[in-house]
Amino acid sequence: MTAAFADHRTEGDVDDDHPFIGRVQRYADTVLAPSALHTDRHGVPADRVADLSDLGLLNHLAPSAFGGAAIGRATDRRIHEILSEACLNTWLVWTQHAPVVARVAKAAASDRITGPLVMEILSGRLLLGAALSDVRGYPDRHVSARPTSGGWILSGTVSWVSGWGLSSALLVSGVHAQTERVVTAIVPVSGRMTASPLDLHAAHGSRTERVRIDDVFVPDDSVLDVEPLADWNVVDRASASDARAHHFGVAAAILRELSDESNPRAVDVAAVWRPRLTRLRAAAYRLSDEAASRGDIAYRVAERLATRVAVGEALATISRALVITRAGRGLAADDTAQLHARNALFVLVQGQRSDIRDAQLAQLAR
Incomplete structure (x- = not known):
């Protein structure tokens, strides 16, 4: 398991001698971690998508008939920890895609979707981006979905899409305002999508851009779900309230570096x-x-949610400790302390909803 937690096993943890985990760990140790600073500055490289595909990470949650890894929840969480500990930018691009594969497999098994991209996704031959979270901004900010013969037309601006330029298709959620239903569909990247760069200071290398979708037709056989907005919000709130594996991957990276410092006070913080x-x-x-x-x-x-808030506070504390340990009058761009501090800030704001933000601020006010 993650080195930072190796002496503190918990129920449900998996052994790191699992063959699939072993391959992912070796790749993280030899490729992702050594290049994490470069990736943050210059972006996740295109050849990394091929690497992830070769490792089986683009369809590890697909059925075994498509090359899936037949792993459980704990093993999947462990993979998220490994990747986020080594390179949060690569993890962010990958995690837009990875969970969607199981969702696509379920829809394909019931013949809800039969579009041309389905087999490519289940076989791990392409990377998906995600354009889902603007539903949270409804009615002020969202992608609109309007019905038309044989499908839907999606139009609007997606606030952020990670992995832009690497993804062949997007999973897009739009809202049909008249019925307040959320339409989620697989949409090929095309000339009807226009991207604008975002000057991000955290997860800078994730190739995250703002994308305009201009009246894209989506046939019914590419639509994963049409569900009430109220149901979507229940699922989104619950999912966003969790402290997730990548929170602990970021924590593991910081704890490891604190433990390796020559200053005994830094080692005390890790302990x-x-x-x-x-x-x-x-x-x-x-x-x-x-x-x-x-x-x-x-x-x-x-x-x-209370657990997530506590994890955010812990990440802020240990990342601050690493900055203090390294600081004199400033931090150089090649110091991992500033990378980890920005990563910790990113996981504080990622997946924010008003109720989650209020819970974090209420804790700080106490």
């Missing part, structure tokens, strides 16, 4: 915060697994 984060990690994964086993997405969501 104090490692068991605290281990407990939070165990709680987050236990609550998530319980919700999944019960089939209740909103199970103990307040407790899950």
